[in-house]
Amino acid sequence: MTTDSGTPPTGPKASLALIDDVLALPFPAGEESEDSGVRSSGPGHHLLIVRAGQDFWDDASTETVEASEDEIEAEFSAVATALTERWGEPETVDLWPYLAEEASPVPEPLGQLSNLAGSMQLWRPPADAPGAGGRWLGLTVGQADPEFPIWLLAAVGDASTLPV
Template sequence: MTTARHLATIDRLRSRPFPGEFGRTDVGYSGVGYHIAELATSEDFWEDDGTRREIVEDQYDAERDALAMLLTARWGEPQVFSLWSVFDRGMAGEEIPDPWDALSQSVPDVHLWRADGRWIALGVSHWDKELPFQLVTAVTEIDPP
């Protein structure tokens, strides 16, 4: 994981136009009004007793926090935005727009900045105890729900 590479990816996403339809990209996927990138992905935890998982979780949280410090220097203090209620509302049948619905499926909260008319979200994704962690970012023009 390199912070410089992550910053370059975020900058690239901020300057890219949004596509007219959903599709995969070189760093993740995009849809109407958003880009989501997988900045880093850990190994899975199928053979783990929980110890390695905790260490990797701490590493990914630390990587997010280090990157957040650099983004804070650019754009000021982020909002820490919980996606739990977004997930809960989606599960109850409310239509939640992407990227917020997609993020809420595996990211408990994001650090969130607004710059140049776009939202930049940064978080750690974890789908299930056996599956990998991911450091993810989203760039969107769609307001958080």
Template sequence: MNSNDSGSAAAATPEACLPLIDGLAVRPFPETVFQDAIGDGGPDHLIRVLHRSRDFWDAEDPQVWEQVDAELSACLDALIAVCTARWGDPLVVDLWAGYGDGAGEDVPEPLCTLSQVTTSMYAWLLPGGDRWLGLALGQADKELPMELLAAVGLSAALDGVRDGGSADGA
């Protein structure tokens, strides 16, 4: 994980994030549920924070947040381009419509966790067909850090969105 307390997300570069994404894509799922400072996981998923910005408790100037958002969005866009070149067009998963509205359905991980911090993610089916990789920007609350996130889950977790559920064309 990269963190920069100045409010700038300059350390969030595709060059720094790609090795983390590549490692996550092939890493075995853990046998038990865990959570640590840079993510969480379980028998069917992994989530990693690729970059975490400063927090915004004392950021009264909205330009601070806007600068961090712009820099992390640019890094996300670059990562999306690399992943699209590797694996084709992504699914754009609307996490709010399907999961974040508190409908009470059993939501598979990591979609449940991601829906608590972001409204959408880009996802690609990985070679082999049993896993997918997703990328998103998240922020649990306006005072908390913004996070560039990568997630890997079982393909079955995306069955609803692949079958016309909460996805957009990209």
């Protein structure tokens, strides 16, 4: 989907459409994994970069970083509000404990998310939501490294990948 100028649409409606698409997307079979650079998928999960700010390789000034943070946070807020209107109040999931977990493997996408963000908002869509039966949806803002863009991330996981 592109605009008349050939660029992908942006804004909360476009972000929600991307989230709806990944929520309905089947998980890869078996131990198969996929990574397109924008979406990674594996058994029982998808992780999507919904929106990326600019990178900070050439300009990491406070003003530039804050402007990018504000832009991504505004998108997060608008998308989170729309998801809350659909499915009710989200749960806040602390991701830090998954980062420190060394004794046993961390289920994905929680392992990836814990390297990018400290917490996420989590919704458990009702079973009758299109494509969402038995899945959870997480939304967070994260960054891989100070020079990298700030990302609005959506994670979809099979209910069994989220500890109770």
